[in-house]
Amino acid sequence: MDIADIRSQIPVLAHTAYMNTGWSGPPPRRVAQAMKDRIDQELEQGPIMPEVLEAGREIQAQARAAAARIFNATVDEVLVTRNTTEGLNIVLSGLDWNQGDEIIICDMEHGSVIAPAQLVGQRYGVTVKVVDLDVQDSSETIVNKIEAAFTPKTRMVFISHILYATGRRMPAEELRRLTKDKGILLMLDGAQTGGHIELDMARSGFDFYSIPGQKWLLGYEGSGALFIRREHLERIHPAHTGGRGIARPADAHNFQPVADSMEKFLGGSVSVPVQAAFLEATRFIEEVGIKNIEQRNLDLAESAKAKLSEIPGVTVTSPSERRDSSGLVSFAVAGQEPDSVVEWLWENHKLVVRQVGYPAAIRASLHFFNTEEEIDLLAGGVRELT
Ligand SMILES: Cc1ncc(COP(=O)(O)O)c(C=O)c1O
Secondary structure, three states: OOHHHHHHOOHHHHOOEEOOOOOOOOOOHHHHHHHHHHHHHHHHHOOOOHHHHHHHHHHHHHHHHHHHHHHOOOHHHEEEEOOHHHHHHHHHHHOOOOOOOEEEEEOOOOHHHHHHHHHHHHHHOOEEEEEOOOOOOOHHHHHHHHHHOOOOOEEEEEEEOEOOOOOOEOOHHHHHHHHHHHOOEEEEEOOOOEOOEOOOHHHHOOOEEEEEOOOOOOOOOOOEEEEEOHHHHHHOOOOOOOHHHEOOOOOOOOOOEOOOOHHHHOOOOOOHHHHHHHHHHHHHHHHHOHHHHHHHHHHHHHHHHHHHHOOOOEEEOOOOOHHHOOOEEEEEEOOOOHHHHHHHHHHHHOEEOEEEEOOEEEEEEOOOOOOHHHHHHHHHHHHHHO
16 A cells, blocks of 8 residues: 555645544545546536436446445445435335334434434334443443343344444444344444445345445545345335336326335435546545555554553543454543544644544544554644643
8 A cells, every 4th residue: 555645646635634534534636536527527518418418327327336346235235325324214214113113222323323213213103222332341242232122122223333433343243143133133324434444245144234425435425325135125115215216117197116126215316426426436445445444544543542542641432452443543631622622633733633422532533544643643732732
């Protein structure tokens, strides 16, 4: 991996220590260019000229195929969406829920898990059970806590694969074994995983999985991808749909819904420029190699955790075990509000991190383009402040 060459392709890195990929990744120049090229094509030739339409269809087909590769799933199990949250909502709002069903989430979840789960709960009389976790919990403890919440009414476990606040990698494979045995669905919010760790839907057996384009894949906001295991496709109703969800020809007297295709979730038109960026971003990431990215991010995180935890008053809230870790490194500074640390690092070192809420901390997202020098800048900055 030629880090200097990679960095030269991401303009923002020339003047900023960018450690906020977990919110939105810095786009490589060629990703922006792919979007600009499509915008120019529509600008100069018109949006619905035959060649432009054909090129647009090709971009959408390739973006979908790219998403399938990222998931290691088949193309017909994958949909390009507008973001992670949309994908999660497609599944939750499309399942037939019965009063008394139970969904298990955990307390450290992102709003994109909490809100859709709780709203389904309120609307259909589904009980949302919240499992309380501790940052020190081992994978075994987490699995045991979630298993202890199972009842015969449990229908779904719905958690993030990597927790956004601590960067903890959840024991998803173990949970899959457990849920599968009991006929419980497993849906994973992969907002922090796509482009960050290797995904393998074919092998893992996860039921539903949703990722964004704008974070670790380094695409643009307004793109993401959803995986639905083929065996579940027919039973997920399209809660919103449109012309693309109708078996052709569209006939008002003879409505034939599409039952077993991901297209049924497409309400109407999509942004082809954003999909062009998504496609180019996946190519960029695939060229670097997600396996390599995963290992480099773990190395960077290990180094950051070691350097930060040496600083008096600093508590690292991310896991220490490599197998539980990710490129997200969170830490609290005694006597300092996370917001003011974030602001101080930006103003004094042009270093971009963010504050997270639960548990309250400062979060640095370390992606493959980050360097040891930047980690030294982070640790040095925090040391100065304390
Ligand atoms: C765990 C988690 N879920 C969901 C989201 C929302 O992602 P998106 O904007 O792609 O819907 C984020 C990030 O903001 C996240 O960290």
